[in-house]
Amino acid sequence: MSVTTQTDSSARAAEAALGALGVRCRVEARGNLAVVIPGPGDRSFEDAGARRAALAALRAQGFTHAAVELPDDREPATEFGPLAG
Amino acid sequence: MHDHQGICAAGGRAEAAPAPAADKELRLAAWLDAHGPVLIGFSGGVDSAYLACIAVDRLGPESVLAVIGRSPSYPAEQWETARRVADQFGIPVVEIDTQELHDPNYAANPSNRCYFCKTELWSRLLPLARERGFATVLDGTNADDLTGHRPGAAAAAERGVLSPLALLGFTKADIRERSRARGIPTWERPSSPCLASRIPYGTAVTPERLAQVERAEQALRAIGVRGDLRVRHHGDLARVELSGPDLDRWLAPAEARRLRGAIRDAAGFDRVAVDLRGYRSGSLNVLACVSAA
Numbered sequence: 001m002s003v004t005t006q007t008d009s010s011a012r013a014a015e016a017a018l019g020a021l022g023v024r025c026r027v028e029a030r031g032n033l034a035v036v037i038p039g040p041g042d043r044s045f046e047d048a049g050a051r052r053a054a055l056a057a058l059r060a061q062g063f064t065h066a067a068v069e070l071p072d073d074r075e076p077a078t079e080f081g082p083l084a085g
Numbered sequence: 086m087h088d089h090q091g092i093c094a095a096g097g098r099a100e101a102a103p104a105p106a107a108d109k110e111l112r113l114a115a116w117l118d119a120h121g122p123v124l125i126g127f128s129g130g131v132d133s134a135y136l137a138c139i140a141v142d143r144l145g146p147e148s149v150l151a152v153i154g155r156s157p158s159y160p161a162e163q164w165e166t167a168r169r170v171a172d173q174f175g176i177p178v179v180e181i182d183t184q185e186l187h188d189p190n191y192a193a194n195p196s197n198r199c200y201f202c203k204t205e206l207w208s209r210l211l212p213l214a215r216e217r218g219f220a221t222v223l224d225g226t227n228a229d230d231l232t233g234h235r236p237g238a239a240a241a242a243e244r245g246v247l248s249p250l251a252l253l254g255f256t257k258a259d260i261r262e263r264s265r266a267r268g269i270p271t272w273e274r275p276s277s278p279c280l281a282s283r284i285p286y287g288t289a290v291t292p293e294r295l296a297q298v299e300r301a302e303q304a305l306r307a308i309g310v311r312g313d314l315r316v317r318h319h320g321d322l323a324r325v326e327l328s329g330p331d332l333d334r335w336l337a338p339a340e341a342r343r344l345r346g347a348i349r350d351a352a353g354f355d356r357v358a359v360d361l362r363g364y365r366s367g368s369l370n371v372l373a374c375v376s377a378a
Binding site for chain 1: 319322324325332333336337338341342344345349356357358359360361362
């Protein structure tokens with residue numbers, strides 16, 4: 001499996017894991033760092049419990065670090081499809 | 086149950102209680118008496134500030150020289166603190182420029198980057214010590230620093246630089262406690278490693294990247310971020326590590342907008358992300374698999 005394919009599959013698996021927690025997002029895999037890009041209006045990560053659950057889910061996918069991207073208000077919001085599962 | 090010497094007996098096996106910090110300070114004073122005059126690598130951080138203050142108090146300013154090594158990796162805020170502490174406590178200070186960025190071994194930013202940085206530092210301080218008649222060269226390494234990934238300590242040991250705080254068992258908590266007791270203002274400052282610690286291993290350390298993370302952190306302090314703070318450089322993305330208790334505040338929409346805007350305007354990062362776990366010492370060691378998660 002190429003590095004790019006492995007990275008993509010890690011990111012998709014992470015998105016599915018977070019989706020199971022009710023978090024609508026995209027995940028960008030940068031090595032051991034997962035950059036979580038929340039869906040429009042998603043405020044899950046303001047809650048400490050939700051952050052802990054998300055971290056555990058991402059760690060289970062092999063990431064050692066996770067960060068939630070802060071939206072750029074100057075750009076149009078990214079459209080997300082329905083949550084998986 | 087404790088006997089009169091403070092030894093705790095548990096299950097029939099005696100275990101020594103750790104010495105109080107004040108006792109360690111008495112031993113430090115005696116140690117300095119035996120090793121002075123001393124030249125100290127002085128960054129203005131919690132440890133070297135405490136060591137320099139004790140040394141001047143014990144040996145007198147004529148027997149102590151604190152040397153600040155300046156380079157683009159040395160935060161301006163820490164330099165200001167170093168000068169302030171030196172002025173307040175009468176610590177003689179000399180500043181020298183260090184050139185670690187000109188060493189390709191350092192600039193490549195391997196996981197033992199600190200070894201090359203400290204090699205450069207001590208290669209400049211040791212001749213200065215000889216020239217000025219200082220018998221012993223010291224650094225502020227403490228006992229807690231002896232665990233974890235610390236390649237800089239190897240460079241110090243190779244050159245005969247001594248670490249009395251580590252030698253005498255001073256923990257970071259001891260140093261903060263004794264600093265507070267002596268009115269040294271660094272007692273409650275967050276830890277403050279060099280700016281290169283914000284750049285992931287394998288990504289070159291450049292003056293531009295160092296300045297970028299420094300401006301980002303300064304901007305966050307200006308909008309009210311307190312406690313431990315690191316802005317880690319991931320190319321187009323700044324990953325912000327905050328103190329755990331601050332995450333709730335800075336992830337709320339209004340504050341998140343302020344935080345993102347501050348970094349974008351000051352440092353030019355296109356993207357800003359907040360680390361979900363918060364500040365972690367040695368975070369980039371874990372990211373690079375140099376240390377366990």
